[in-house]
Amino acid sequence: MRLDVYIARELGAEYTRSQIARMIKAGLVRLNGGPARASAMVSALDRIDIAAPPPSQAPSFVAPAPEIEVIYADDEMIVVNKRAGMTVHPSPGHHEGTLVDALLARFPELATMAEPEGVLRPGIVHRLDKETSGVIVVARTPFSKAALSNQFHARTVEKTYLAIVRGIVARDRITIERGLGRHPTERKKMSTASRNPREAVSHVVVLHRFPARDQNDEAASLIAVHPETGRTHQIRVHMASVGHPCLGDELYGGGSKHGRVGERTGFKRHALHAYAISITHPRTGERLGFVAPPPEDFQQFFRTRGFEFDPALVADSRWR
Numbered sequence: 001m002r003l004d005v006y007i008a009r010e011l012g013a014e015y016t017r018s019q020i021a022r023m024i025k026a027g028l029v030r031l032n033g034g035p036a037r038a039s040a041m042v043s044a045l046d047r048i049d050i051a052a053p054p055p056s057q058a059p060s061f062v063a064p065a066p067e068i069e070v071i072y073a074d075d076e077m078i079v080v081n082k083r084a085g086m087t088v089h090p091s092p093g094h095h096e097g098t099l100v101d102a103l104l105a106r107f108p109e110l111a112t113m114a115e116p117e118g119v120l121r122p123g124i125v126h127r128l129d130k131e132t133s134g135v136i137v138v139a140r141t142p143f144s145k146a147a148l149s150n151q152f153h154a155r156t157v158e159k160t161y162l163a164i165v166r167g168i169v170a171r172d173r174i175t176i177e178r179g180l181g182r183h184p185t186e187r188k189k190m191s192t193a194s195r196n197p198r199e200a201v202s203h204v205v206v207l208h209r210f211p212a213r214d215q216n217d218e219a220a221s222l223i224a225v226h227p228e229t230g231r232t233h234q235i236r237v238h239m240a241s242v243g244h245p246c247l248g249d250e251l252y253g254g255g256s257k258h259g260r261v262g263e264r265t266g267f268k269r270h271a272l273h274a275y276a277i278s279i280t281h282p283r284t285g286e287r288l289g290f291v292a293p294p295p296e297d298f299q300q301f302f303r304t305r306g307f308e309f310d311p312a313l314v315a316d317s318r319w320r
Helices: 003-011 017-025 099-106 108-113 142-154 234-241 296-304 311-315
Strands: 029-031 048-050 069-073 077-082 133-139 158-166 173-177 201-210 220-227 272-280 287-291
Touching: 003 017, 003 029, 003 048, 069 287, 077 099, 099 108, 133 142, 133 287, 142 272, 158 234, 158 296, 173 234, 201 234, 201 311, 220 234
Parallel strands: 133 272
Antiparallel strands: 029 048, 069 077, 077 133, 158 220, 158 272, 173 201, 201 220, 272 287
């Protein structure tokens, strides 16, 4: 059996296949006392040593650490209410002030989970767009990272988003099944007209409709979205594809016909919030649910429309 296949079989609960491949490439795995190759064949009585990165290889925390709201934390996982405008992890153009920076400042032991070759995404098992606010789950151990990643891959994680979209959504419930992929000509956009679409399914429930108050106003709808899949920009593209882009979403058509949307609605970003998530605890097997209440810009919009948000509305919208 190949070395990488064998290690994946034996340690599959602790590390992903890609992590194991990077560990071997980084020289953290030795076979019978010598350097190891992923393709090396192993047999009975062979000795395999796997070393953790030495402390000097763990990334040092130097970036500014923004404040974060921790909803829940135990030895295996952390749940955070991410604010809008915060990038999840360092990337080209976004090197500081990320969620990872904040997590490393508050939970410095996460630095030991940094992957070989300087990949600084310790504990990250799913993402939210920079301007999307709300609940996000972070693994605190290699075991939990593998277990939680498997749940997302198997689609057993239940997610609920709130969005305020442009116009009156006529039907109370909609299922949008439109494959998504990179836009044919605009690199920063995703599209339902992609040349290489991947399956994407979103279940939409209308929670409240806001008719236009006068001729200078715009109608809007508050919706709950339960995505079956987790494609990049999925909810934003799906809602735009049915003529109801998120308010404030300049990329997908959520701007105002009376000027920039932020000037009239208070939204200086797309009005999308990861409201709730239901996940199985990686160690105990207990099903847990976490909620991040609507943020201030949502609440401000509700106040201007005389609407009081009731969590029961979302509870009643459950698709499954």
